[in-house]
Amino acid sequence: MHPPVDRWLETVAACRDDGFCMAIDVAAVDYSAHPGRTDLPPGVEPERFEVVASLISHASGRRVRLRTQVSEHDPVVPSLFDLFPGTEAMEREAWDLVGVAFEGHPDPTRILLPEDWEGHPLRRDVSMGRIPVQFRDAPTVR
Numbered sequence: 001m002h003p004p005v006d007r008w009l010e011t012v013a014a015c016r017d018d019g020f021c022m023a024i025d026v027a028a029v030d031y032s033a034h035p036g037r038t039d040l041p042p043g044v045e046p047e048r049f050e051v052v053a054s055l056i057s058h059a060s061g062r063r064v065r066l067r068t069q070v071s072e073h074d075p076v077v078p079s080l081f082d083l084f085p086g087t088e089a090m091e092r093e094a095w096d097l098v099g100v101a102f103e104g105h106p107d108p109t110r111i112l113l114p115e116d117w118e119g120h121p122l123r124r125d126v127s128m129g130r131i132p133v134q135f136r137d138a139p140t141v142r
Helices: 005-015 085-098
Strands: 021-031 047-057 064-071 076-078 102-103
Touching: 005 047, 005 064, 005 076, 021 085, 047 085, 064 076, 085 102
Parallel strands: 076 102
Antiparallel strands: 021 047, 047 064
16 A cells, blocks of 8 residues: 555554554665666655555454655654554654654654764665764674
C-alpha cells in the first residue's frame, strides 16, 4: 500500500482496525541515490525519502507493508505511536539515522548516536569517511 503522507495515519489506523494488531517494523529510506526509480505504482510520485511500516495480523497470519513518500524539503510524517506504542524506538531510530521526523512522537530524541551528533549518517549525501562513531552506551573503542 502506498498512502500519501496526509493519509498515512488514517491508512495505518484502518489496517489496525482490520486486524493488523502489531507493527513489526518502521523504517526510513533515503532514495536520493536512485533517481528515476520504477518500483512505485502509477500515480505515486517518488520522493527522496520513504517511510515503510510493516504490520502483521496474528489471527489471520497476514502481513501488510505500507510505504509513504516523504519530501526532502519537509521530511515529517505523523507518528504511529498512538496507534502502536511499540513503534517508539523504531521512529527514533529513523529520525536519528535518516532524519525523517515523526510528528506527535512523545520523545523525539536520538536513540543511537550522541545527542551532540550533527546530521544523520544514513543519508546518501553524508560521507562518513573515517569518522569514528561512538554509539550511546557502547563500550569505548580503544
